[in-house]
Amino acid sequence: MGVGLLNTIEVILNGLMTGVMYSLVALGFVLIFKASGIFNYAQGVMSLFAALTLVGFQSGQIPFAELINAVFGTDVHHFGFTMPAILATLCALAVMVLFAIIVERLILKHLVNQEPIILFMATIGLAYFLEGFGDMMWGSDIKTMDLGLPQGGSFWFEDVTKTWAAEGSDYWGMYVDVLDVIAASVAICLVIALTLFSQYTKTGRALRAVADDHQAALSVGISLRYIWVVTWAIAGLVALVAGSMWGAKSGVQFSLSLIALKALPVLMLGGFTSIPGAIVGGMMIGVGEKxxxxxxxPMVGGATENWFAYVLALVFLVFRPQGLFGDKIIERV
Amino acid sequence: MRLSTIAAMAATAMMTAGPALADLTIPLLSYRTGAYAPSGIPYADGFTDYMTLLNERDGGIGGVPVNVLECETGYNTQKGVECYEATKGDGSLIYIPQSTGITYQLIPKATADEIPVHSVAYGRTSAVNGKVFPWVFINPGTYWDAASIMIKYALEQEGGSLEGKKIALVYHNSAYGKEPIRTLQELGKKHGYELTELAVDHPGQEQKSQWLQIRRERPDYVFMWGWGVMNQVAIQEAANIRFPMEKFMGVWWSGSEGDVVPVGDGADGYKSVTWHAPGKDFPVFDDIQKHVVDAGKAAGDGSKIGEVGYDRGLYTAVLVAEAIRIAQEATGGGEITPADMRDAYEALGITDERWTELGLPGFAPAFQNSCEDHGAPHMGAMQQWDAKAKKWTLVSDFMEPDYDVVNPLIEEDSMAFAAENNITPRTCE
Structure with missing residues (x-):
C-alpha cells in the first residue's frame, strides 16, 4: 500500500477512537434526556467532579481540607494512606449515587411539570455550583489520574502495519494510542451493559416506560422520583468513566468540564434519545473532523476540528432534525 | 461640646479611618479560581508572600507598609477590567494584570488614568517600546525574545547551523499563541530552517491530529506556545509518539510543574524557556519561611513555595518593590504616586550585587530599563524537567535574543500602533 493511503487509514482509525471518547461524554446527556427530557448542562462538570472524587479518594486527600484548616486552624491535607484504584472507583461511584439522590431531592422534585427550559436553567445552576463545590472539596490543583492504564502508541500495531507499506518506503507504521483502544472497549462494554439493563431488568423497563410517556408510567405505579434517581446515578457512572478516561489523558483539572462541548455535535448528529446513536454519532464526528x-x-491554517464538528452536525440537523437515531417527533393537532 | 473639641475629634477620626491611604497599595489581579487556577495560585502566593516578608521583616518599604489589594479575576478579561475600575481609586500605584486579554484592555485605560501597567513577560509585545507606550512595562522580556532564544538554543545544540532542519510550532490558536510566528518566520529566513505551524484550538484537550502530523513529518524540534490544559496534553502526546523530549521546548508559560507532573515519567527531559532560576535554593526563601510561613502569614498552604509559578510571582514582587524604593529615593519621602512609580520603573535596574543583597544570588540576570526599553533584560535560559527528582534544572546560561531580528519587528509593530492611534512617539534623549 502507498504511504498516503496508510496515513489516511491511520487518521480514520484515530478519528474512530477519539470519537468514542466523545461518545462517552455524550452518553450521559442521552441517558438523562431520554428518561426525563432534561438537557443536562452539568454533564461535563459531573465528569470533572467524578474524576476529582476518584483521584481524591485514591490519593487519600481529605475533602474540604482548606475549609477545615481555615475554620479550625488545623493543617491537614491527607489521611496518610492511599486507596487501590478499584476501591477508589467504587467510593467515587457511591458519591455520584449520593449526588443523584441529592439532585432529585433538592432540585428535580420541586420542578416536576415545569417547562423544559426551566429544568435546563436548573442544570446550568447545578453545573456552576458543582464546579465551585468540587474546587472547595478537592482543591484546584492539577491531579494525576493513575489507574494503571497503559498509554502511548502500540509497538505491536506499528510493527504489523509497517510491513503493509510498499517496499523501500520510509514508513514508521500506524499509530494507535493504547489508552484510546481501552477507552473504546470500555465504551462498548458500557453500551452493551446499558442496553441489557434497559431490556432485561425491571428497573430498566421502568426507565424505558418513563422515557416513552411519563403520565402513562405514573398511572401504572412507576415512581418517577425513583426513576430519576436511577437515571442520574447511571449518568453519574458514565460521567465517572468519561472523567477517568479523559483525566488519564490530560490530568484531572477544571478544563475537563469543557469536554461537554465536544459532546454537543455528537448529540446533534446521533440524536438526543439514542444510546447507539451517541456511539455512532461520536465515531462519525471523530472521523469527520480528523x-x-x-x-x-493545512490549507486553511489548521485548528478546524472544533468548528468542523459543529458544521457536520448542522448539516445533519438540516436534513434530519432528530439526528440519525433520534425519535421522530410527531405531534398531532 | 465646644467647637474645638468637635474639630479635634473629627481630625482624629479622619486620621484613624484611612490608614490604607498611607500604605503602598499594589492591586494584584489574581486568578485563584477557574480552569487556570493551578497557574494563578502559586503566582499570587509568591507575589503576596514577598510583600508580606517586606512588611514583617523590614516594616514595609522605606518604612511604609505594602498593601496588596488582591482582586479575583478568574482569568476573565471582563472581571479583570472590573477589578481595575474597582481598585484604581484606592491609591493603586501599578497594575499587574496577569492576563494578556486584561492587559490589552488596561493599556488604553491605565494610560489615560496615568497608572503604570506591568505585564510580566506577556501582553502586547511591542509595548516594550517606551517611546510609544510610556505607561506599560513588560520586563523581563517579550514573546519575540523567547522565540529568538529558543532558536539560539537550538543553534547551540546543532553546532551553529539549522540549515535544512525542520521546526514545528504547536501553538494555542489565539493572539497569544500566534505571537512568535512572525519572529520564527524571520529567523527561518536567516537560518534556513523550515517552519511548520500547527494550531490547537482552545482549550487543547484534543490534539491527536497535530501530533499525528508531527509523527509523520518528524521535525527536528517542536516548539510550544501553550497554556492551561493544552500544555499537559501536548507533552503527553509527545511522550505517546515517543518524540525525543530533549528536542521539545515550550515558552515560559508552558514550563511549570503543573504542565509536566500529570504526564509522569513521560515528561522527563522536556524543556522550556525561563527568565529566572528554578527552585528555592536562595537565602530569601529562608526569610520567607521564618517571617511568613512559620508566622502563619503565608498566602497559601506553603506547598507551592519554590515552584516555577511561585518564583515568578516573587520575581514580579521584587521588581515592584525595587521600583517603589527608587521612587521613594527620587521623591525623598515614603509616599509616592503612580506617576512617581512610572518614572521609577523607567529607571529600574537590578545589578548582580543587588540580586545578592535581596537574597537571590544568581536568581535572574541583571538588567537596566530605560526610556526606550521597557522590557530588560530580554534574556532567557533553558530549563529541563527531571521527572524522577520532580524538579527543573537550568541546562543553559541566560541568553540574549537576536536583537537584529527582534528589534526591527518591535519598531515596525509599535510604530504601526502609534500611527493607528494617533500617538506621537516621545523622544528619549
Whole structure:
C-alpha cells in the first residue's frame, strides 16, 4: 500500500477512537434526556467532579481540607494512606449515587411539570455550583489520574502495519494510542451493559416506560422520583468513566468540564434519545473532523476540528432534525 | 461640646479611618479560581508572600507598609477590567494584570488614568517600546525574545547551523499563541530552517491530529506556545509518539510543574524557556519561611513555595518593590504616586550585587530599563524537567535574543500602533 493511503487509514482509525471518547461524554446527556427530557448542562462538570472524587479518594486527600484548616486552624491535607484504584472507583461511584439522590431531592422534585427550559436553567445552576463545590472539596490543583492504564502508541500495531507499506518506503507504521483502544472497549462494554439493563431488568423497563410517556408510567405505579434517581446515578457512572478516561489523558483539572462541548455535535448528529446513536454519532464526528483537519486543515491554517464538528452536525440537523437515531417527533393537532 | 473639641475629634477620626491611604497599595489581579487556577495560585502566593516578608521583616518599604489589594479575576478579561475600575481609586500605584486579554484592555485605560501597567513577560509585545507606550512595562522580556532564544538554543545544540532542519510550532490558536510566528518566520529566513505551524484550538484537550502530523513529518524540534490544559496534553502526546523530549521546548508559560507532573515519567527531559532560576535554593526563601510561613502569614498552604509559578510571582514582587524604593529615593519621602512609580520603573535596574543583597544570588540576570526599553533584560535560559527528582534544572546560561531580528519587528509593530492611534512617539534623549 502507498504511504498516503496508510496515513489516511491511520487518521480514520484515530478519528474512530477519539470519537468514542466523545461518545462517552455524550452518553450521559442521552441517558438523562431520554428518561426525563432534561438537557443536562452539568454533564461535563459531573465528569470533572467524578474524576476529582476518584483521584481524591485514591490519593487519600481529605475533602474540604482548606475549609477545615481555615475554620479550625488545623493543617491537614491527607489521611496518610492511599486507596487501590478499584476501591477508589467504587467510593467515587457511591458519591455520584449520593449526588443523584441529592439532585432529585433538592432540585428535580420541586420542578416536576415545569417547562423544559426551566429544568435546563436548573442544570446550568447545578453545573456552576458543582464546579465551585468540587474546587472547595478537592482543591484546584492539577491531579494525576493513575489507574494503571497503559498509554502511548502500540509497538505491536506499528510493527504489523509497517510491513503493509510498499517496499523501500520510509514508513514508521500506524499509530494507535493504547489508552484510546481501552477507552473504546470500555465504551462498548458500557453500551452493551446499558442496553441489557434497559431490556432485561425491571428497573430498566421502568426507565424505558418513563422515557416513552411519563403520565402513562405514573398511572401504572412507576415512581418517577425513583426513576430519576436511577437515571442520574447511571449518568453519574458514565460521567465517572468519561472523567477517568479523559483525566488519564490530560490530568484531572477544571478544563475537563469543557469536554461537554465536544459532546454537543455528537448529540446533534446521533440524536438526543439514542444510546447507539451517541456511539455512532461520536465515531462519525471523530472521523469527520480528523479527515477534514488532515486534508483541508493545512490549507486553511489548521485548528478546524472544533468548528468542523459543529458544521457536520448542522448539516445533519438540516436534513434530519432528530439526528440519525433520534425519535421522530410527531405531534398531532 | 465646644467647637474645638468637635474639630479635634473629627481630625482624629479622619486620621484613624484611612490608614490604607498611607500604605503602598499594589492591586494584584489574581486568578485563584477557574480552569487556570493551578497557574494563578502559586503566582499570587509568591507575589503576596514577598510583600508580606517586606512588611514583617523590614516594616514595609522605606518604612511604609505594602498593601496588596488582591482582586479575583478568574482569568476573565471582563472581571479583570472590573477589578481595575474597582481598585484604581484606592491609591493603586501599578497594575499587574496577569492576563494578556486584561492587559490589552488596561493599556488604553491605565494610560489615560496615568497608572503604570506591568505585564510580566506577556501582553502586547511591542509595548516594550517606551517611546510609544510610556505607561506599560513588560520586563523581563517579550514573546519575540523567547522565540529568538529558543532558536539560539537550538543553534547551540546543532553546532551553529539549522540549515535544512525542520521546526514545528504547536501553538494555542489565539493572539497569544500566534505571537512568535512572525519572529520564527524571520529567523527561518536567516537560518534556513523550515517552519511548520500547527494550531490547537482552545482549550487543547484534543490534539491527536497535530501530533499525528508531527509523527509523520518528524521535525527536528517542536516548539510550544501553550497554556492551561493544552500544555499537559501536548507533552503527553509527545511522550505517546515517543518524540525525543530533549528536542521539545515550550515558552515560559508552558514550563511549570503543573504542565509536566500529570504526564509522569513521560515528561522527563522536556524543556522550556525561563527568565529566572528554578527552585528555592536562595537565602530569601529562608526569610520567607521564618517571617511568613512559620508566622502563619503565608498566602497559601506553603506547598507551592519554590515552584516555577511561585518564583515568578516573587520575581514580579521584587521588581515592584525595587521600583517603589527608587521612587521613594527620587521623591525623598515614603509616599509616592503612580506617576512617581512610572518614572521609577523607567529607571529600574537590578545589578548582580543587588540580586545578592535581596537574597537571590544568581536568581535572574541583571538588567537596566530605560526610556526606550521597557522590557530588560530580554534574556532567557533553558530549563529541563527531571521527572524522577520532580524538579527543573537550568541546562543553559541566560541568553540574549537576536536583537537584529527582534528589534526591527518591535519598531515596525509599535510604530504601526502609534500611527493607528494617533500617538506621537516621545523622544528619549
Amino acid at each position: 479527515l477534514f483537519e488532515f486534508y483541508v486543515g
